[in-house]
Amino acid sequence: METCNMSYSPNMEEEYQKFIRRMNPPRVVIDNDSCQNATIIQVDSANKHGILLEVVQILTDLNFVVRKAYISSDGGWFMDVFNVTDQEGNKITDKEVLDYVRKAFGSESSFMTMVKSIGMIPSDDHTVIELIGSDRPGLLSELCAVLTHLKCNVLNAELWTHNTRAASVMQVSDEESGAAISDPERLANIKQMLSNVLKGSNEAREAKTAVGHGVTHTERRLHQMMFSVRDYERGAYEGSDEKQRPVVNVVDWYDKDCSVVTIRCKDRPKLLFDTICTLTDMEYVVFHGNVDAEGPEAHQEYCIRHIDGSPMKSDAERQRVIQCLEAAIERRVSEAHNPRGWFASLRGHLPINKSHPSLT
Incomplete structure (x- = not known):
């Protein structure tokens, strides 16, 4: 009698999970009647690690305010219920916005597309630069001045500082063409010049610079970068309220x-x-x-x-x-509440907002 030998592949379990999700696509229910002061959004889906963050990420990037939430993802199924409003505290009633939410959560393929589409698509229009180093007054101004000298337009920049660490994700383009910068020698030069600025006079903490066409959500990436330099190790509230x-x-x-x-x-x-x-x-x-x-x-x-x-x-x-x-x-608390933590967001070209001491 012949026997059938089936070898196990590490990809088999992943493919099986994909099959389960295709057979049980995410389902979204939007209810504007049950709650007087909020829109209720319920998302049901096959469970996987990270799905809660993906859902919260979409709601956050749509500028929804989560007033209440109930989370349950024990076992093979995920269910989450959010009570949300707009920034003014009103229900979400715009038909186009509600249709977008349904499309975002309505199927596995569109759900994953939406997750990747908000601040995460590789672009031919810009190059992503990631920077990690020690915080000091004037750091962001110095970084942008170097990029300007290197004939780079700063299209978008997010910078967080916390507990003497600084992390930034910038989107830059070539000043002349307006396109992404792809020349390896020029990218190496940009990386070296920015690393020199990050190091400054403090060689004790290693500065890191990376360039490319990153696909990670910017704010998640900033959390990861600050975590990587262990900004949590010393209390940021020493000597403050x-x-x-x-x-x-x-x-x-x-x-x-x-x-x-x-x-x-x-x-x-x-x-x-x-x-x-x-x-x-x-x-x-x-x-x-x-x-x-x-x-x-x-x-x-x-x-x-x-x-x-x-x-x-x-x-x-x-x-x-x-x-x-x-x-x-x-990390995201404003300067008025936390002298050791701050974040900045720049959109478009310079000049830079100099309302914070670090920018003067």
């Missing part, structure tokens, strides 16, 4: 083999994205959660496990999660 500090706690839930993260802090735009982004990139799975941001203070509670299903293993790990979430919240 402790009342402004976010309250983050992590406790073990032994009956469920998971850990419960609670966050309480002043509410602000994109707070949910920042916390979910951090937990996802630290390779934790949020399988249950509640978010309440209807008042001036936001409350978030997440039940989390490692990707492999295991809970946190030590007090040191719990402390690290607390520090990383605090840092993720602080």
Whole structure:
């Protein structure tokens, strides 16, 4: 009798998951009747790591304000319910916007296209430059001055500083042609010149510069870059008002083999994205959660496990999660509330906004 030998391929499980998602495409329900002061958006989908962040990313990039959220993704299915408004606190009633939301979440193919389309498409019109170094007064002005000298237009720039670290993602084009810069020698020269500016007189912390046509969401990439230089290691609120500090706690839930993260802090735009982004990139799975941001203070509670299903293993790990979430919240806090954390956003060509000491 002949036997059938089937060899296992590492890609087989991935292909099986794709098949499951194709058979069970994401489904979105938009309800403008059940809640008096918010639009309810419910997303159901086959579960996979990172899907919660992808959903939150789309809502955030549409400038929706999440007032409440319920998260459940235990097992093979993901369900999330968001109560959202526009920036003025009104329901989302624009038909084109609602159709866009339905299209974004309505099928696996369009869902993934939408995720990649917001700030993530490689472009022939610009080159992406990533910069990491030590923060100091005048850094952004110096970087933009060097790029101007090198005949580069700064089309878009996001810069975050926190805890003496600085990270920036810039989109630049050739001054003469208006196209992306592709010449290897010129790119190497740009990289070297910017690295020299980042190093300055401080050689203790290594500066890093990368150029290319990146496809990572800009703000997620900034979180990853700041995390890579361990900006969470020293308290950003030393010597400042402790009342402004976010309250983050992590406790073990032994009956469920998971850990419960609670966050309480002043509410602000994109707070949910920042916390979910951090937990996802630290390779934790949020399988249950509640978010309440209807008042001036936001409350978030997440039940989390490692990707492999295991809970946190030590007090040191719990402390690290607390520090990383605090840092993720602080990075985007304005200068008025946090002297050691700041972010800047530039659109179009210079001149640069010089309202912050770092730009003078």
